[in-house]
Amino acid sequence: MKIEHIAIWTLHLEEMKAFYEKYFSAKAGKQYHNSAKQFTSYFLSYDEGPRMELMYRPGMSQSSGSTDLTGITHLAFSVGNRATVDQLTERLRRDGYVIAGEPRVTGDGYYESVILDPDGNHIEITE
Template identity: 55%
Template sequence: MIEHIGIWTENLEEMKKFYCRYFNGKSNEKYINKLKGFESYFISFEGNARLELMKRHDIDQRSYKEILGFAHLAFKIGSKEKVDEITELLRKDGYKVAGEPRVTGDGYYESVILDPENNKIELVG
């Protein structure tokens, strides 16, 4: 069982608000380690999944191209209609839709949006 997934971030507060608002995440209190220059939040989701959003002053490089390794997060939204609804809400709120709602070759109904720091998020029906 996966306990949690961690993401390094530039804007910890904005990322926390995004995942809590659009995916009903619940945040813990911010953890701060001043000695290491480290801050983090754990965002908990239905079904015991957790996301750790982390920031450290010496991590400041980002790759905007496809690379081997972490590719995306997928959230089960519940239905085709909810995928369409959340996709349109995110578009209206200014987030980039990187993949329009569709049935994929492996049978999922999904869309792909980018979070505030351009991480790919799949919305799955």
């Protein structure tokens, strides 16, 4: 058994797609649109692991972005080593993204930073 994909509702479909393509090497499939349901989505694939589905429908409201709620709280991307964690974190900082947690070794032994994607979702960048 494996996780096939994880889905994220977004108010900024094209911006989110471009973000994950640019910084996390996602490969977007063809846009899917269901006009009857006013639903649009992209599946993003990575070299390994599950796909991500970005979904949009008019009339949605923005999530609070709080990590104190039940449900999925973050996504983690492994980039291979500490130097790449540092480099990608700095690249995102220069490009104006929020760094929610500076690179560090966590209590459970991960070397990681935490950034916010365009919708404010917490993304861990791990070695």
